[in-house]
Amino acid sequence: MRDRGDRVARAAKDMLTRPLGRVLVIEDETRSLKPHLEGLGDTVDTWHRRSWGEDEGRPWPSDGPYDAATLRALPSKEAMRMALSAAAAALKPGAPIWVYGANDEGGRSLGAVMEGLFDDPRTVHTKHRSRVFEGTRPQTPPDKARLEDWVIARDGRVGFPGLFAKSGLDPATALLIRACPTPKPQSRVLDFACGLGIIAQALHARAPEAEYTLCDADALAVEAARRNMAGAEVILSDTWTRIQGRFNLIVSNPPIHEGKGESYTVLEQLILGAHAHLKQRGRLVLVTQKRIKVEPLLGRAFKAVERLAEDTRFDVWQASKPKAQPSS
Ligand SMILES: C[S@@+](CC[C@H](N)C(=O)[O-])C[C@H]1O[C@@H](n2cnc3c(N)ncnc32)[C@H](O)[C@@H]1O
Structure with missing residues (x-):
């Protein structure tokens, strides 16, 4: 994954060889474009919606105006359109943008996503199994130039482009909600x-007296969750980075993807971290796809592990009574 990121960033840097002025660098997970551009004499601001460790994500970029921008392709087309609109709103008319991605993650179709938002989108570089498109900010600003223009209202909830299950209820999440024990009054629950x-919303409807904390690494997920769970504590946090204290119940439908690829890193961190963040007799309840061998992982950290529910595709697991610190 990291290799692919470095590879596409190299393709972008091939195109960034002259000073540009004030530049907005978007979604560069390698964090290598900023020093590269500063080395050319540019002033650089970055924007990424996901938090990477202590490096906080933000839902929307600073206002600008910028002389140029770069954008690393995102997995969701709608999230790309939103990021491109945010970039167009922050760029000066006539300013260039370079949009880049790997061939095996849809890099060839990036020009189509830019259509209508940037003038003359065209491939300007292909190397490192990646592709770089260039376009020009039109004279008129984009139609949807503010974060509020991208709010998705669905089933009485607020979402944004690029959020899980198109901001709807996923079948795995629905199974988890049905199987999850009702929190006790005054207990502490972490979604x-x-x-x-x-998930927190559904549990809150059943047990309004419990105390809810929610966390996610995506600043737009956090923005939506704050609106959907007014009064709850909602924390922008890459896994456990910003989570303090202990909980009676931790619930999760954890991510198993990083970009377009599969990754169990967060799932593993959830299980090992839950051990440290649960109170005595606390419980971790999570849902995963059946093919993921989660039971041995849970067994390494917890004394009691049981399957609470299953259907043809998903399992809901409950793990409780943490035992001794797992070895690594
Ligand atoms: C499968 S979705 C579940 C979302 C929601 N709980 C539901 O069931 O609809 C997984 C969530 O994990 C978040 N995520 C991905 N990586 C993360 C990380 N390192 N730390 C915290 N959250 C992360 C994603 O932003 C996404 O919202």
Whole structure:
């Protein structure tokens, strides 16, 4: 994954060889474009919606105006359109943008996503199994130039482009909600990797006296969850980075993807971190696809592990009574 990121960033840097002025660098997970551009004499601001460790994500970029921008392709087309609109709103008319991605993650179709938002989108570089498109900010600003223009209202909840299950209720999440024990009054509940907060919302409807904390690494998920769970504590946090204290119940439909590829890193961190963040007799309840061998992982950290529910595709697991610190 990291290799692919470095590879596409190299393709982008091939195109960034002259000073540009004030530049907005968007979604560069390698964090290598900023020093590269500063080395050319540019002033650089970055924007990424996901938090990477202590490096906080933000829902929308600073106002600008910028002389140029770069954008690393995102997995969702709608999230791309939103990021491109945010970039267009922050760029000066006539300013260039370079949009880049790997060939095996849809890099060839990036020009089509830019259509209508940037003038003359065209491939300007292909190398490192990646592709770089260039376009020009039109004279008129984009139609949807503010974050508020991108709010998705669905089933009485608020979402944004690029959020899980198109800001709706996923079948795995629905199974988890049905199987999850009702929190006790005054107990502390953590909805880990909350997305727009659907799980916490459902538990809150059943147990309004419990105390809810929600967390997610995506600043737009956090923005949505804050609107959907008014009064709850909603924390922008890459896994456990910003989570303090202990909980009686931790619930999660954890991510198993990083970009377009599969990754169990967050799932593993959830399980090992839950051990440290649960109170005595606390419980971790999570849902995963059946093919993911989660039971041995849970067994390494917890004394008691049981399957609470299943259907043809998903399992809901409950793990409780943490035992001794797992070895690594
Ligand atoms: C499968 S979705 C579940 C969302 C929501 N709980 C639901 O069921 O609708 C997983 C969520 O994990 C979040 N996520 C991904 N990586 C993360 C990380 N490192 N730390 C915290 N959350 C993360 C994503 O932003 C996404 O909202």
